[in-house]
Amino acid sequence: MICSVKQYSTITNGSDIFLRQSTRPPMQRSLLLPSLPVQKSQRSVISVQKALHVSAIESFGSPKPRTSLIKCQAYEADRSQPIESNIELPKADTRSEAAKKLKIGVYFAMWWALNVVFNIYNKKVLNAYPFPWLTSTLSLACGSLIMLISWATRIAEVPKTDMDFWKALFPVAVAHTIGHVAATVSMSKVAVSFTHIIKSGEPAFSVLVSRFLLGESFPTSVYLSLLPIIGGCGLAALTELNFNMIGFMGAMISNLAFVFRNIFSKRGMKGKSVSGMNYYACLSMLSLIILTPFAIAVEGPAMWKAGFETAFSQIGPNLIWWMAAQSVFYHLYNQVSYMSLDEISPLTFSIGNTMKRISVIVSSIIIFHTPVQPVNALGAAIAIFGTFLYSQSKQ
Ligand code: 3PG
Numbered sequence: 261m262i263c264s265v266k267q268y269s270t271i272t273n274g275s276d277i278f279l280r281q282s283t284r285p286p287m288q289r290s291l292l293l294p295s296l297p298v299q300k301s302q303r304s305v306i307s308v309q310k311a312l313h314v315s316a317i318e319s320f321g322s323p324k325p326r327t328s329l330i331k332c333q334a335y336e337a338d339r340s341q342p343i344e345s346n347i348e349l350p351k352a353d354t355r356s357e358a359a360k361k362l363k364i365g366v367y368f369a370m371w372w373a374l375n376v377v378f379n380i381y382n383k384k385v386l387n388a389y390p391f392p393w394l395t396s397t398l399s400l401a402c403g404s405l406i407m408l409i410s411w412a413t414r415i416a417e418v419p420k421t422d423m424d425f426w427k428a429l430f431p432v433a434v435a436h437t438i439g440h441v442a443a444t445v446s447m448s449k450v451a452v453s454f455t456h457i458i459k460s461g462e463p464a465f466s467v468l469v470s471r472f473l474l475g476e477s478f479p480t481s482v483y484l485s486l487l488p489i490i491g492g493c494g495l496a497a498l499t500e501l502n503f504n505m506i507g508f509m510g511a512m513i514s515n516l517a518f519v520f521r522n523i524f525s526k527r528g529m530k531g532k533s534v535s536g537m538n539y540y541a542c543l544s545m546l547s548l549i550i551l552t553p554f555a556i557a558v559e560g561p562a563m564w565k566a567g568f569e570t571a572f573s574q575i576g577p578n579l580i581w582w583m584a585a586q587s588v589f590y591h592l593y594n595q596v597s598y599m600s601l602d603e604i605s606p607l608t609f610s611i612g613n614t615m616k617r618i619s620v621i622v623s624s625i626i627i628f629h630t631p632v633q634p635v636n637a638l639g640a641a642i643a644i645f646g647t648f649l650y651s652q653s654k655q
Contacts, residue, residue, distance in 0.1 A: 363603065364600060380624065382395065386444070388582075393555040394564050400545075420534075433547045436521050437550045456621050460617050474523070537598060597609075
């Protein structure tokens, strides 16, 4: 039994209270805590196997019966959920449940808002400076730099990783890199809204890959939910005024790559204890290493320089701000999305992701004055409705 007690900035182990008492004279104990006349028979007052953080202690030395002497809220040191124990926890469950809901709500709001901002700046950059391979590399580089600084300054805890972790992460990073570049290439060729309408078809890719490559089967309702997804995306693509095959294929490849990213992630990362934030940080760094040589080969410094001079002469210093904003917001929205994945089920995550796409589609249509035909909007709505049906069927 290990129990941590924090009081007046003095931290001691609960084991001092409950276990070492028999070997220490009372004076010694009182140096650590106010007089606490604990007897051997009271060792069973807290019966918890894991490390505890006792957040509040009241009524030490009170003449009241022992059962009400110590009122505390005990939490496992590494979790925010109360654990089962015989410690009194009045209404703690309800409070922590409400706090958790609030936290997830804040994560979701931040995730969508950051994603909207990223998409807007990304498109502004790509319109002026159409080098999607460089743009993708910069966003990964910026995220990697942010996390290296966070680790160096101890803002974020440095993850404990080993060779097995990086080996398991490698295929995830390859898929993440392909998915990221493909989406950026797509957005350099078509409207942001169109890329995201096609990207809302990701569940269809997930089911088809799982069914035909992994041999998994699903309830009929899941297959049926694919009809509006595929039909809606198809209708939106056919009626898209600025249709471009590279833009369409980029979004499709991104969908396929992200399905593989999720499969590799699920398979390889089981049992690895790295937080969502650090997991995404490591993913960014590995993706950056993978992507850089390809970005140089496909576009290269000569093209980047010439393109930059032209774009800068037209846009001015704002171009640099836009590039910085798209890079920073790309990292932030992904980081928040991985942090929320820590807190919610993959199903809730996928519903959140669909809602995110609606925010991006609507806001980008408004900001970029994207021409939309009614039948095109109908296709998008059907596809998105299909993703909701898909989520419900999977439930
Ligand atoms: C990217 O650049 O990686 C894509 O825009 C990602 O899109 P998503 O996170 O909305 O799937």
